[in-house]
Amino acid sequence: MRHQRGGKKLGRDAAHRKALYANLAGSLIEHGRIKTTVTKAKAVKPIAEQMITLGRRGDLHARRQATAFLRSRDVVHHLFAEIAPRFKDRPGGYTRIVKLGPRQGDAAEMVYLELVDEAVQPRPARRAAPAAETVPAEPAEAEVEAPETEAEAAEDPEAAAEVEAAEPVEEPAELEEPVDATAEAPAGEPPVVEPVLEAEPAGDEPVEPEPAGDEAAGDEPTTEPTA
Numbered sequence: 001m002r003h004q005r006g007g008k009k010l011g012r013d014a015a016h017r018k019a020l021y022a023n024l025a026g027s028l029i030e031h032g033r034i035k036t037t038v039t040k041a042k043a044v045k046p047i048a049e050q051m052i053t054l055g056r057r058g059d060l061h062a063r064r065q066a067t068a069f070l071r072s073r074d075v076v077h078h079l080f081a082e083i084a085p086r087f088k089d090r091p092g093g094y095t096r097i098v099k100l101g102p103r104q105g106d107a108a109e110m111v112y113l114e115l116v117d118e119a120v121q122p123r124p125a126r127r128a129a130p131a132a133e134t135v136p137a138e139p140a141e142a143e144v145e146a147p148e149t150e151a152e153a154a155e156d157p158e159a160a161a162e163v164e165a166a167e168p169v170e171e172p173a174e175l176e177e178p179v180d181a182t183a184e185a186p187a188g189e190p191p192v193v194e195p196v197l198e199a200e201p202a203g204d205e206p207v208e209p210e211p212a213g214d215e216a217a218g219d220e221p222t223t224e225p226t227a
Contacts, residue, residue, distance in 0.1 A: 007043065008039055008042075008043045010039065010040065010043065020040070021043065021044050021047050022069060022070055022071055024036065024040065024044040024048075024113075025044055025047050025048045025051055025069075025070060026070050026071075026072055026075045028044070028048050028095070028113060028114075028115065029048070029051065029052075029070075029075055029078060029079050029083055030075055030078060032114060032115050032117075033112055033113065033114035033115070034112070034113050034114075035100070035110060035111075035112055035113075036110070036111065036113060037103075037108050037109065037110060037111070038097070038099070038109040038110070038111045041097050041111050041113040042097070044113065045095055045097065045113060047069075048094070048095055048113075049092070049093075049094050049095060051066055051069070051070065051079060052079070052083060052084060052087055052094045054066045054079075055079045055080045055083055055084030056084045056087060056088060058080060058084065063076060063080060066079060066080075083115070086117075090116075093116065094115060094116055095113060095114065095115055095116065096113075096114060096116055097111050097112070097113055098111060098112040098114065099111050100112060
């Protein structure tokens, strides 16, 4: 089975291709930039980044793995001593490809494969939602609003008690006692006699006019009964 045997063949056998990748990756680490075809650059780019990741680890096993592939102790030393510390804060993406155009002769697409020199810029933090404007609390009113319904008052007995305590209690007005005419007047004052109004005759009975002359001089008018 040919598992994980993919990739570009580049017209070379396995040993020749492995040596080509080692030389290209070593030249990139040593010089910082190489000029090659776009196909070779895309093939060696992940290998070079794997070597830089080994340099970031920095342990003995990583150094031996890099030496086994790059086949040069000087390149490995330069990788672990100078290149890896430059990318200690960068989580991947150590190289880039810059296109140059076709090559004269065979018109092969040429590129620069170079290390990224820019410093890592931290991703800007997300803008927090604007805080709601705080409104100063108004002083508590002396009067407590009564609950809208009896059900609310029943649910909150404490609020109902506060409302009852806050409501002013109206004192009942003093009732005037009726004056009894028959009551005895205090000594030294004449008794008060209320005038009695005569009742008007009811029905269709005619009322005779008061007599003039001598009859009017009497104390009380006299009326004759009618049949």
